[in-house]
Amino acid sequence: MAGNQSIMFNGGLPADCTCPICEQALREPMLLNCEHHYCKQCFEKEDRAPECALCQTIIQPELCKQDRAKHKQILSLPVVCTFESSGCQWSGQLGTLHDHLTECTFKSSLKCEKCGRQFAKADLDRHREKCELNRAMCSYCNKTIRDSDLERHLKTCPEVIISCPFQCGLSDRPRHEIEAHRPQCPNVDNVCPFVPYGCTFAGGKESIQQHLSDEPVRHLMYLCDEITDLKGTYELMERDMVSFNDRQSRILSAADTCTEMFGPQLIWKIDKLQQRTNEAKSGADTTIFSNPFMSHRFGYKMMACACLFGDGTSAGKSISLYVLLLKGEFDPTLEWPFNRTIKISLLDQNPRPEDRVNITYVIDPRKLKANEKFLARPRGERNAAFGSQSFCSLAILQNYVKDDTIYVRIDVDRCETLPVSLKTRDEKERKQMMDSIRLKTPNVRAIHQVRPVTGQSQAPSGDLRV
Structure with a gap:
């Protein structure tokens, strides 16, 4: 592929x-006995887990083989040049990327010191001359102006020295003084109306009328010059708008990247809900698991699990939702025990976003009792699960089902939970708070939105699960 x-x-x-x-992307893909794929390098790691990371099937090395068809599929995937941000417009298949990079003129691109954009070495000098961030100082008002706007600025700068256009004798004054003088100028009615556009004629009313009749071409030229100036101003504004749109696109792209980097770590789609719930009710498959996910880049490896018909004392009453820590590649570099706040949310699928009310349960790791088996660095493949045994009742769950599907979102804080002095409410206080909430908010879905943040966010021992 493309090396490093x-x-x-x-x-x-x-x-x-x-x-x-x-x-x-899979490199030298290995086809496992469960039909999933690993990179050859990942497959041959000594500390590789014995079961498949996707389906938990035990991997039988003697039944695994290199998948040449998958390798060809990957090499045919569409890619863009690695130096696209530097201006390269190349696109093609992954298999041809290496050949392109060996001759890409943007590979040795340089950065403009002012705007920070990357340019090929041959184009950088030309860009520096026209860089939108080039600045000059107005010698009259001492404001810093873009080079491209300096000429336009001088036509309106309030400190530029000019004379009265009505030729009354007032001269060599800043523009703001002349503008204040013009309405009271004694010659305001004795000059050609085209004076603001360059005409210098002055005289009585009759002579002005004669002047306008004798010089229509000259006055038309004055108007043409003004229109030309306006056209130049419009072109500058249009160019600025293009530049603005370009910057806006880059900002929106960066915002999308931030959303991907700092959004929820997992949105778990649980489909075939009725079938899965029946399997859990019959005892055939009481717990389902999500795909593994990372708390952040190079962070904790985690997984979510759900008991759709309830777990323990909540069986047949509530859905149970949990998270658990898996043995991860970067565990030696992380802080233990795990101390990040986790939010588990059941997402409302109402087509009107403003009417959506999610149910959210907050797990504060500082409040977990006997947390060694939940939050310590995993010694085996995974730790015991922790979360909410009674996340919400099965009756309320139906309000969140659409097309036999629910969505569960997992948010893991990227900063450690700071140690603070905590006050735990007793059962009586929690009951009083819930009663007051019910009186103020009769909507049962709204009650469940705040319920986990009060008492249940404490994650008592009854909500811990092995």
Whole structure:
């Protein structure tokens, strides 16, 4: 592939071409006995888990083989040049990216010191002359103005020295003084109305009328010059708008990147809900698991799980939602025990976003009792699960089902939970608070939105699960 260069896939990297271990494009893909794929390097790691990271099937190395068809599929994926941000417009298949990079003229691009944009070395000097951030200082008002706007600024600068256009004798004054003088100028009615556009004729009313009749071409030229100036101003504004749109696109792109980086770590789609609930009710499959996810880049490896018919004392009454820590590649570099606040949310699928009311349960790791088996660095493949045994009643859950599907979102704080003095409410206080909430808010869905943040966010021992 492209060696150590970053690869940018046009349209994103398909899930079936992504290694679940390194989360990168499959390199020398190995087909497992469960039909999933690993990179060859990830497959051959000594500390690799014995079961598949996606389906938990035990991996049988003797049944695994290199998948040449998958390798060809990956090499045919559409990509853009690694130096697209520097201005390169190349796009093609992944298999041809390496050949392009060897001759890409943007590979040795340089950065403009003023705007920070990347340019090929041959184009940088030309850009520096026209860089939109080039600045000059007005010698009259001492304001810093863009080079391209300086000429336009001088036509309106209030400190530029000019004379009265009505030729009354007032001269060599700043423009703001002349503008204040013009309405009271004694010659205001004795000059050609085209004086603001360059005409210098002055005289009585009759002579002005004669002057206008004798010089129509000259006055038309004055108007043409003004229109030309306006056209130049419009072109500058249009160019500024293009530049603005370009900057806006870059900002929006950066915002999208931030959303991807700092949005929820997992949105879990649980489909075939009725079938899965019946399987849980019968005892055939009481717990379902999400795909593994990371708390942040190079962070904690985690997984969510759900008991759709309830767990323990909540069986048949409530849905139970949990999270758990998995053994991860970067565990040696992380802080233990795990101390990030986690929010588990059941998402409202109301088509009107302003009417959506999610149910959210907050897990504060500082409040977990006997947290060693939940929050310590995993010694085996995974720790015990922790979360809410009674997340919401099965009756209320139906309000969040659409097309036999629910969505669960997991948010993990990227900063550690700071140690603070905590006050735990007793059962009586919690009951009083919930009663007051019910009186103020009869909507049961709204009550459940705030319920976990009060008492249940404490995650008592009854909500812990092995």
